[in-house]
Amino acid sequence: MKPFDYHRPETLQAALELLTDPGATAYGGGTNLLDMMKCGAALPGTLVDVTALPGLQGVSRAADGRLRLGAALRNSDLARDPLILAEAPLLSEAVLSGASGQIRNMATTAGNLLQAPRCPHYALPESPCARRDDRTGCAARDHAGRDHAVLGWDDSCRAVHPSDLCVGLAALGATVEIATLAGRSEQPLAALHPLPSAGRALEPGALITAVLIPAASLGLRARYVKVRERTSFAFALVSAAAGLEIADGRITRAGLALGGVAATPWRRAEAEAALIGAAPGPETFARAAALLLQGASPSGENGFKIALAERVAIRALSEAVTPRAGQAAWPGSVFDAPKEDTPDVA
Amino acid sequence: MSHDSYPMRVMDAAEHGLTLPAAPLRYGSGGKVPARRDGLAKVTGAALYAADRQAEALLHAAFATAPVARGRVVALDTQAALAHPGVVQVYTPANRPPLAQHPDEKRHPFNFRHEALQDDTIRYAGQPIAMVLAETPEAAAEGARLLAPEIAAEPPRVDHDAGTPWQPEMVGFFAPAQAEVGDVARGLAEAEQVVEVEIETPDQFHNAMEPHAILARWEGPEKLLLDTPNQGPVMIAGLVAGYLGLPEGAVEIRTPFIGGGFGSKLMIYGAMILTALAARDLGRPVKTVLSRAQMYGPVGHRAGTRQRLRLGIGSGGRLTALDHEVTALASSFEDFVEPSGHASQHLYAVPNLAMRHSARRVDRGTPVAMRAPGEASGSAALEVAMDVAAEAAGLDPLAFRLSNYAETDPATGRPFSSKALRECYAAGAEAFGWAGRPAARMGRDAEGRLIGWGMGTSQYMCTMYRGEARVKVHADGTASAAIAGVDMGQGAWTILAQCAAEGLSMDPERLRLTSGSSVLPDGAVAGGSGHTATAGMAASEAGRNAVEQLISLATADPASPLFGAGNSGVVARDGRLSRADDPSRGESYSEVLARAGLAEVEGQGVGERVQAHREGYAMFSHGAVFAEVAIDPELAQMRVTRMVGAFACGRILNPRMVQSQLEGGLIWGLSFALHEEAQYDPATGRILNADLAGYHVPAHADIPQLTTLTVAEEDPYVNALGVKGVGEVGITGSAGAIANAIRHATGFTPTRFPIRIEDVLAHL
């Protein structure tokens, strides 16, 4: 491993100053960054550990009623936070469906947002990968597989954003608070995960300080559904987060996002608009899901993900309205309630 | 015994072999079953694995590996690596010290050809191409990265279609590539129906938790001590000596604890030889610990196969013919071929029976044996074909298997030494509730999930080697046994002590076992599920031999109450000898020794199969596995919800250890069916998921309710202990059972393993 300096500053100012060094990188739980350093995909000269910074901790309610999740809040703490469980349990479901207990104990909110793509070539420094290194091409261009994108991709990159948490955050319309030496700003979550056709995510030297959930997204009926072969410790093949508000038999607010299909948690205003004002039910959900997948195309041997994603979106919407009996609130996998007995065969 | 006397620090550099007393725990009815001898050392961290060991002035090694599967190394930036602080030496083919045996020279079947920096050719991605020695592991790893190899790459031959066809004569370890009994063409022609199943299985990697690691130290010009996990310490120590030009006995391998081997720790690999070579060259101990990624290539794997089975079905659901064709992937430089076809040759009664293997040479690391080599992949395909045939015959899968129950080995016509498979079917079916299985598609459960039930037959041969052991009875009434046993988690520490104690007619609690070093009597390799049979029998025979000596001493001594009883007139029990005709007349072993003025007697024992039995009988462990799956009807997410396995494995020496082996087998079968697969990049031949995040094995949450049962089986022929192997049989049958359950739930016949969401999705 390339030798590096390690700092754990205690003020935001000190952290931002350390980050002006072009070789410096923010360090949360290190569960992703360290792996990238070991394989040579990331070679920072200085690590700036953000977990001791005041103001990046905990879950709190902002003056305007929004929920504020600290950037250095550990994933495990997020998942068990009483405010989250009461008002945005979708996030708990999403977080607990991801990684493993050990990783979640270390991983932070911001680190989860900015984790590297799970394209295998990204972690193989010998492979050309524009996403890792602006100069070279894309090793996945001719041989993209089931873990690559079916939406929003182009020939410069076919990788998907691997996070579960972000899918839930996207459905809730979260925004991200960013600090630089010039001051603080707020951006939509999507700005952090640009499609390959757009530019860079976070400007160098910037730190994420918090993620904010709009007050109107709190208390929605919501559900995170994640599909994968392995029950735990596996990224989503496809996932979906749905949050709905229903009044008088009509949907009055809707958030819908897909994971595992694009470089960003995939949302489409048209899909959400199609839900608003409609009666919740299979037809409404199918229409919204179809709109959400509009324009999807295989980037390799992954065309099946298009139909699958549509079904996962429908499932998330219907379970947001009617939770399945016997289903625990988390960790959000389709098979969370293991059966003890021989099933009654119908 | 108390916990205090249990060693909390185990083995330092001076010891040859580790000695462990009995565990302070027992369980089972009346506390009769010994708990793991090594358990406490492991849970307290006292048990040192090779990578845990330290030495004075230790150097650390790291390897640079080939980024492509085929080509040449053109340049390495050794200057950059040497300039990195802490880096001491860089070995490349240009300066690697000489070897007495070329890494590609095969003097012995287990001299697997490997890469020890002999030249600049690249024959698979991940192959070691340079070795960096440094003061810290981090500096060595960074040195290896800085080598930034320049490669002249050639298009790799990565998969079946690009591979070079090759017809091997032997597959597996010396097994024939082809065989035919009867006339398969005629049997198929005469069949009422013929079913054909084609199935592809992927490359799979052993992925033991413990990485391959070697600590090499020279204790003299002709004395090399290797701390390394190894499944065949005596054999491999001899082979290592050959490469280094050392006389026999110059190399000691110490391997008291192995964190899983599964076959991958039975091979010679470059790092092993190079670590010893570097330590000699630099005059300092050297430690190498392979990274997880570096275990994908140089230390073997289970080769991918394409299999085609044709089954002819005659009247009454009887098989008229079975033809098993296998194309296995082989490396370009070594001849190991996955012997999958053998899995179908001894199981079902079929008059016309054939198997044919061919191979495709590809630019991948060499495959070797991996837990149930051949049997696992062959059984997976066979059991699916059997269910397709059962359906064609209009029979329940179990009824179909019973109607083709083999009373004698169909391949050889020999009787089975014992075969309680019928009892396994019955016990497993009963525990599972198989009788309620609907013949057609299963239907849904209360939550709307598609449910399917499937089964498979398990079979694994009873391997036996030749092993030796030494057992002593001491004047203080205790005993000790010495054997180069191999404990890779399966429980050899415990079982071998139990066997020695049984031979001694003593409580294992009074016996210390010394094991884990190649300087001890050769317990033979731990592979093919034959270690307990071989080393256990040797230990038991050595104990018996020691007792015979005690009996001779006593019966010849006029002062002994046993004087004149004759050898056959004396019974040994619980550390005492007594007269067969009058049990009240006797004395303890220590009394015999005390009067003879001896500190101890030493018994020698050999474990091997009686030749006449070997030639006269077919010997196999058997079992029946039943599985239930639940499948999301829209999303195709599959989960195994229940598994029951009933096994007949001869005598069960330690039920708890057997249970963990059998459960491990079922889990591996599940892993085979639904998870494991190495993915190769077609462009470079690199493995794209060479880590445990990408190469999936089941997580705890994937493991359903598992039930393992054993049925009683007495086998007078298999060996003196009557034990058959339990280590591998559980994988066979289980992958097929899960595939068949998926088939029952969906109607879809799998064409590849692992079975993927997209495969099932297309059939919902």
Ligand SMILES: Cc1cc2nc3c(=O)[nH]c(=O)nc-3n(C[C@H](O)[C@H](O)[C@H](O)COP(=O)(O)OP(=O)(O)OC[C@H]3O[C@@H](n4cnc5c(N)ncnc54)[C@H](O)[C@@H]3O)c2cc1C
């Ligand atoms: C085997 C495995 C399985 C996994 N499975 C899943 C899964 O199923 N679902 C899932 O969602 N995730 C999964 N993960 C990913 C895991 O969630 C991430 O590794 C983790 O969330 C990263 O958080 P961290 O704090 O450790 O990030 P780090 O590794 O510390 O950092 C990651 C990136 O974020 C940057 N960063 C960190 N904090 C800040 C900040 N405050 N401001 C600006 N930049 C910052 C770092 O510079 C770095 O680029 C898995 C990981 C592993 C290893």
Ligand code: SF4
């Ligand atoms: S798909 Fe993206 S991450 Fe993968 S190799 Fe191409 S550019 Fe890199």
